[in-house]
Amino acid sequence: MEGDTITAISTPMGEAAIAIVRLSGDQALEIADKMFRGKQLLKEVESHTIHYGYIIDPDTNEKAEEVMVTVMRGPKTFTREDVVEINCHGGLVSVNRVLEIALNSGARLAEPGEFTKRAFLNGRIDLSQAEAVMDLIRAKTDRAMNVALNQMEGRLSKLIKKLRQTLLETVAHVEVNIDYPEYDAEEMTNQLLTEKLSYVKNEIESLLQTAEQGKILREGLSTVIIGRPNVGKSSLLNSLVHENKAIVTDIPGTTRDVIEEYVNVRGVPLKLVDTAGIRETEDIVERIGVERSRQVLKEADLILLLLNYGEALTEEDRKLFEAVRGMDVIVIVNKTDLNQEINMDEVQELAKGHPVVSTSIKEEEGIDELEESIKELFFTGSVEAGDMTYVSNSRHISLLKQAKRSLQDAFTGIEAGLPVDMVQIDITRTWEILGEIIGDAVSESLIDQLFSQFCLGK
């Protein structure tokens, strides 16, 4: 296990302009030297430096790829081992080629998460950091990067600790009533208990709300553009893609030939889903009735509904409004370069409070407003997105949900009139679950709390 050198593509497939092939292990530099044409990495270069050159195919001695190579010697690396990162042009073919050459040169393909596992096993990081790093690796936009960083720096930890402290004080109070029944401490009543617990429950719920956004940050806001034929869907797509440097990826091996395009709109990652299908189909209204299209709509986080400024609203348009009811929608009235035929009052009415943006994609007008309203929609209610604590790790989300359920059990117990020491079992459980998030489940803290909060003695 130890000693061998592992390699993998360490950037998400097809999501960046630059992809990185990473090598880690005792042989990382030797292997890199075999495939790199440039400076002698093992002998000539300092640690933590970056070098220009080519990857060559050792079999044919042909240049395979133009690259930048970063050399980092252990232990000041992520895995504490020697690490070489080969930065090459994004794109499946070229990255795969480099990986293949690395494998041919003596590296072993890393198992999923093996870099993190090594970092963890080499004592570089703790469990919760390891998990944040996993998210870091998957982070797709700068903003997602910030969330991941914040978690590592302990923003989430701080919040969780605060909630645990509240629970701990509550439990200590219950405990003192139990262990010192004659001690003149105020009896913990169900009402008092409800007060304390409601606070914690509310906090957990709002954390879980951000979890949804955290997921979006990591995976992109699943976005579908709909509208009648010739309303400008393709133009809108091309415009978003063009402006925001999208990378088109074919994901092979799936039964349906889905095309997903990622664009980064003012920090909001959009995943334009199934646009191929939408582009191909002329009669979208008809297709709304088709189950699969419904599914696409159902899974969407955001709908961009296009209308034609130069034509009156049709029955089809109204049906579209009908189909997206209850979803996050931005209504785009396109082709403002034409004469107005559309009834804007009716549009506003149908939009039911959703933002309505006027554009002329052809004249490149209104795109800024559209992007601004996408950003606003995503960050509604937040003062400053960068200050929020997002929960983006699926393990954390699942633990928070467990904590919420456990607290709910406590409330149920209170309502059923169960004795306070039974209710306390669920409170303690909640405290433990929250502890699992920050990796601090067992400790003497309750006893410490008990004796610092109350004056007990014989």
Add this chain to the structure above:
Amino acid sequence: MKRYDAGTFDVIVVGAGHAGVEAALASARMGAKTLVLTLNLDTIAYMPCNPSVGGPAKGIVVREIDALGGEMARNIDKTHIQMKMLNTGKGPAVRALRAQADKFLYQNEMKKTMEQEENLTLRQGMVEELIIEDGVCKGVVTKTGSAYSAKTVVVTTGTYLRGKIIIGELTYESGPNNMQPSINLSHNLKELGFNMVRFKTGTPPRVNSHTIDYSKTEIQPGDDVPRAFSYETTEFITDQIPCWLTYTGEVTHELINNNLERSPMYSGMIEGTGPRYCPSIEDKIVRFNDKPRHQIFLEPEGRNTEEVYVQGLSTSLPEDVQRNMLKSIPGLEKAEMMRAGYAIEYDAIVPTQLWPSLETKLVENLFTAGQLNGTSGYEEAAGQGIMAGINAALKAKGEDPVILDRSEAYIGVLIDDLVTKGTNEPYRLLTSRAEYRLLLRHDNADLRLTEKGYEIGLIPEERYHRFLYKKEQIAKEIDRLEHTSIKTDENTQIILEKAGSSPLKEPMSAASLLKRPEITYDVIAELAPTEVEIPEIVGEQVEIQTKYAGYIDKQLQQVEKVKKMDEKKIPEDIDYFAINGLAKEAKQKLAEVRPLSVGQASRVSGVNPSDISILLVYLEQGKIAKLAN
């Protein structure tokens, strides 16, 4: 001193306090030829501090001792002056019995039991040295030169090891209540390589009952229903004596504040670590100075004495300050102080040097129990005592030890805490130390442990059969309630209304109905009468097990989870220092505690979950780093 051969035994117990008596009785009753050596035969099962037994968690330990065939419960049932069920307004898991003891009767009664026990030899003598050959304990030597041989030895020396009493500016070497301290044995243990710590505890003054004005205090009577700790007790004491409650006040606090510089706690004279849960009154005033008054319970020390224990006033302030302090308390203005309070320092061994069987890792066949292991309290001592006695007798027979699980008994929690986490202050059992306290109730101690007591040989056949019958009755009655449907007829609604419950809309099983918080077993018995008579204790079990089934199941699931970790054994020859990735602190702690399972390892303080993951990775892959030969 010339040594002579004084005899050979299977098991020798050093000390006859609460740990020693349980150890000796268990060992003797298991058939081991047992010798007890105590430095004073008049202080067997002596209570140097509060005259009470039981309370939350501790009271459950007393019942566990009873279910295992121990003596504490039976002894207090015969000798108490009052009994009280605590936490009756709360759930069944935290209810607990507490008795005020007649401490003189308690001693006499225990001595009588010891004297009458077959296989048990009771002798006065101070043990000064352990006989060790090649790391194995072979016997003990007393001050008078008698050398006893034994297969195993249990040391239960309480607070006597290098004991030192402190009252104000005065200090002198002494065991509790001016008894002889045990100096040489402490040196001997240190020479053998044991890591010792210095702990401190204390006791309040005693006053003469005649001189107390009880009219200024509140009465604290015992329960008016008969109570007993032991499941075997059939005769109950009805003639009870009350305790009394009063409070310290501003004057008391001022007095203490003005004399703090004379307090050994603050003048630096005391080096031992005192327990946070039983601070002296001066500690309370300093640490919680916003509390306007502190409770003082006046507890009679027995039926044939006027001495009253002033609970809440534990102190090491000088005698004159103690007198003035008493005068400032309502009811005690004219109280005659008969004995002064004092602090006592003593040596204890660091309990992580013990295996869960309470045998020391350093010396084979040597067991320790009680306050010597860093605990505090009679019940904690007795709980360890019975286990040390059982395991010493088993070891003498060449059999495997009995180790109680954390989900099985408070005694299991206590011992696991001691040997796994250690303690940096005298350890007191609290209900919050048990993670499965709903399973560790006072009402089901017999259901949890009688089987074990029988297997060990401490529960007689006849008692065991009564237990099995009770168990069967409970199971049958639960089954009956699950299969009995309660109809929605008028009779039902009347009974329900009378019980303060809402009417039944649809028929439901008697068991489901019993889950309503306000419905007791008696109500169910009225709705679904039985053909056979159900004893009250069976009805109580049926009610608790049915009503709280949801919570009980939840805890059982947690137990299952942890069990998996406890089943993953760690080889004894593991070398933690050769495991890459373990944090330095974890390596040191694990090497010190040498846990027997991953479960135990996960409870070692300073070992975090990532260390356990790494440990698991190594164990799973069979890549345990072995000790280099």
